[in-house]
Amino acid sequence: EQQAADGYRCGFIAIVGRPNVGKSTLMNHLIGQKISITSKKAQTTRHKVTGIYTDDTAQFVFVDTPGFQTDHRNALNDRLNLNVTEAMSGVDAVAFVVEAMRFTEADRTVLKQLPNKIPVVLVVNKIDKDKAKDKHALNAFIDQVRQEFDFAAAEVVSAKHGLRIANLLETLKPFLPESVPMYPEDMVTDKSSRFLAMEIVREKLFRYLGEELPYAMNVEVEQFKEENGMFHIYIAVLVDKENQKPIVIGRGGEKLKKISTEARLDMEKLFDCKVFLKVWVKVKSGWADDVRFLNELGL
Numbered sequence: 001e002q003q004a005a006d007g008y009r010c011g012f013i014a015i016v017g018r019p020n021v022g023k024s025t026l027m028n029h030l031i032g033q034k035i036s037i038t039s040k041k042a043q044t045t046r047h048k049v050t051g052i053y054t055d056d057t058a059q060f061v062f063v064d065t066p067g068f069q070t071d072h073r074n075a076l077n078d079r080l081n082l083n084v085t086e087a088m089s090g091v092d093a094v095a096f097v098v099e100a101m102r103f104t105e106a107d108r109t110v111l112k113q114l115p116n117k118i119p120v121v122l123v124v125n126k127i128d129k130d131k132a133k134d135k136h137a138l139n140a141f142i143d144q145v146r147q148e149f150d151f152a153a154a155e156v157v158s159a160k161h162g163l164r165i166a167n168l169l170e171t172l173k174p175f176l177p178e179s180v181p182m183y184p185e186d187m188v189t190d191k192s193s194r195f196l197a198m199e200i201v202r203e204k205l206f207r208y209l210g211e212e213l214p215y216a217m218n219v220e221v222e223q224f225k226e227e228n229g230m231f232h233i234y235i236a237v238l239v240d241k242e243n244q245k246p247i248v249i250g251r252g253g254e255k256l257k258k259i260s261t262e263a264r265l266d267m268e269k270l271f272d273c274k275v276f277l278k279v280w281v282k283v284k285s286g287w288a289d290d291v292r293f294l295n296e297l298g299l
């Protein structure tokens, strides 16, 4: 027998936009927990991450997308774009995120790839920035972007400062179908702890390596076990060439130590238990061009 929804809504919303508009930051604030990694560099998000927000009236299931890669082509970038297309199929609405006062060719490229049968809500992020403080200018910007596409609605937010997040949820809600919740109310993601641990390490790598290390780098969880109420996590950082190893490790192992300490603290907060974390560096050449290897990584 089917349960009555009684006005309750539940559905999927894809968070889409060019790199660095703040999709992952927004996702974390929407669900109130850090499950999607963020950084100043583009392409830090390689997997789609599902985040779930549940309240008394609705359950929102968000799909964070890796962002469209438009410049150089290799197996990794092709796979990233495929994941985006997959993430968008079967959602009830798309949240198209742009940066306030900045609409670029890259934004337009993403917009052109959106399916036209699904409602798209324009989300203007980073309204905390100085250049967005002039209300008239901000409204003119919104009008300008609305000329580009037939948006179903528009909202402004500051993901970083958690501003107007509740308003955004209210704007998105009518696009969810009436349905009973699909996930338990205390569930915030369908990603495993193992996956989240890997993402946290990847975030720290991007943060502390700055421009030094290219995207030919990945992380692999070699072991993840729970023992006496404590997580024991062993993670390998894969680099393309031998000479990239010292860049990650740093002088006297300083950099790697900082990366693993910060990652451990984040994990302890997220998993709400003590974590033993070991991170080390391994060389695996040419991995970014090796499709079979990408498959092994689940990309």
Ligand code: GDP
Residues within 6 Å of the ligand: 017, 018, 019, 020, 021, 022, 023, 024, 025, 026, 037, 038, 039, 040, 042, 043, 044, 045, 067, 125, 126, 127, 128, 129, 157, 158, 159, 160, 161
């Ligand atoms: P993504 O590539 O679209 O997932 O973008 P991220 O969430 O990784 O964010 C990219 C950068 O923009 C990071 O440095 C964020 O801190 C920053 N950012 C995200 N949202 C905001 C915001 O509302 N205001 C400001 N000032 N910066 C933001």
Ligand code: MG
Residues within 6 Å of the ligand: 023, 024, 025, 037, 038, 044, 045, 065, 066
């Ligand atoms: Mg991201």
Ligand code: K
Residues within 6 Å of the ligand: 019, 020, 038, 039, 040, 041, 042, 043, 044, 045
């Ligand atoms: K980013």
